[in-house]
Amino acid sequence: MSNTSDKQIAANQANASRSTGPRTPEGKARASRNARKHAFAGTDFTIIKIEERESVDRLLADLFAVYQPVNSQEAFAVERIALAQHNLLRIARFETGLFTASLNRALIEPAEEAPFVPLHEDFRVDAEENRVQNRYYCLATGFHHMNRENSATWALFLRYQNQAERHYRRAIEEFERLKALRHVLPNEPIFSAEPEENTAASAPQNEPISEPS
Secondary structure (H helix, E strand, C coil): CCHHHHHHHHHHHHHHHHCCCCCCHHHHHHHHHHHHHCCCCHHHHCCCCCCCCCHHHHHHHHHHHHHCCCCHHHHHHHHHHHHHHHHHHHHHHHHHHHHHHHHHHHHCCCCCCCCCCCCCHHHCCCHHHHHHHHHHHHHHHHHHHHHHHCCHHHHHHHHHHHHHHHHHHHHHHHHHHHHHCCCCCCCCCCCCCCCCCCCCCCCCCCCCCCCCC
16 A cells, blocks of 8 residues: 555544534534535425425435434435435334225225125124224225225335334434444545636637647
């Protein structure tokens, strides 16, 4: 290994030991805006008319404050965590929609099918508890009918759910892996100012950049 490489690694280690990421509210806000500065926009990952357009941005800002990435690769890992976590929330809402569809299926059952049979009188208790149990009974009945018609719907949902959970765990593991390499990887600022125009290379008006040979 060359002396230059040894010096660079030593400098990286020194930088990493001094840095703990953004601490002030202003620094955390700049860190969260860094993703948008590098073409990451939460609005690209939300479903129109269903999800809040800024939901991913708010989630990302919170995760930047929690994980405090110190370089661009750690920042990218935090972005992956944000997207995976957003997807888990989406799947939870999607599951609610599927169960709502099951309940609706039981209540609008076609006339040619067997009519809905309420709970046996031996299961009936007070009026309020009876209403709650009947609703879950309707839900189970609709769930049964939907699976009988097309069992692939729920099987596909469970596969999608399991995949989202794996992505979330892997995103966190990737950040932890990168965090462990802070003594090796460059500790670069994750929010830098816009590059200034290089005026040194500009030639005065009506003057050649170089003398003709």
